[in-house]
Amino acid sequence: MIIALSGFMGCGKSSIGKELYEKLETYDFIDLDAFIEAEEGRRVSEIFSGEGEAFFREKEKKALGEIVEEYRENGKNLLLSLGGGTPVCSECIEILKKETLCVYLRAKVSTLVENLNGEADNRPLLRGQGLQERIETLLSARCKAYEDCARYIIDIDGKSYEECTEEIIRTTNLK
Ligand code: S3P
Numbered sequence: 001m002i003i004a005l006s007g008f009m010g011c012g013k014s015s016i017g018k019e020l021y022e023k024l025e026t027y028d029f030i031d032l033d034a035f036i037e038a039e040e041g042r043r044v045s046e047i048f049s050g051e052g053e054a055f056f057r058e059k060e061k062k063a064l065g066e067i068v069e070e071y072r073e074n075g076k077n078l079l080l081s082l083g084g085g086t087p088v089c090s091e092c093i094e095i096l097k098k099e100t101l102c103v104y105l106r107a108k109v110s111t112l113v114e115n116l117n118g119e120a121d122n123r124p125l126l127r128g129q130g131l132q133e134r135i136e137t138l139l140s141a142r143c144k145a146y147e148d149c150a151r152y153i154i155d156i157d158g159k160s161y162e163e164c165t166e167e168i169i170r171t172t173n174l175k
Helices: 013-023 032-040 044-051 053-074 090-099 109-116 131-149 161-172
Strands: 002-006 027-031 077-081 101-106 152-155
Touching: 002 013, 002 090, 002 131, 013 027, 013 077, 013 161, 027 032, 032 044, 032 053, 032 077, 044 053, 053 077, 053 090, 090 131, 101 131, 101 161, 109 131, 152 161
Parallel strands: 002 077, 002 101, 027 077, 101 152
Antiparallel strands: none
């Protein structure tokens, strides 16, 4: 089984993914951004500034397809932390719905603003003025896609990574 963690930048996908990985003994762990960075030999921010978002989305779709195919074939369990924009692409949505149990880590704008303050260097889509407005605009454009992919929704506001991890395990009956 592939458990995919989705949600907006700063909701804790990678950190919660790592916590879950430590708790679930039979799962591998892949962070999709880290996978793309390893394949490309450069940071996501460099891909964005070099070739732009559309190029990155192609890499992201290809990486998701490759990972899903590999784990379908090897039959192993996988925890997969997605990028915040992975469900923006309709083919990715189809893959996530069909091939994974997708958990949406839902956060309020205020939580995301707090978590993302000072993070714009690593997140090209948040550069420039008006962090809160950027988050509001992107989140409202994406929230339907996040919900559409999700088998489960976990509200993360005011919770520690540990609490979110426990809630995911309980809600999805993973243990
Ligand atoms: C993106 C989120 C980032 C990364 C890229 C684009 C997005 O991942 O994939 O900068 O479109 O929301 P994180 O959500 O892990 O920051």
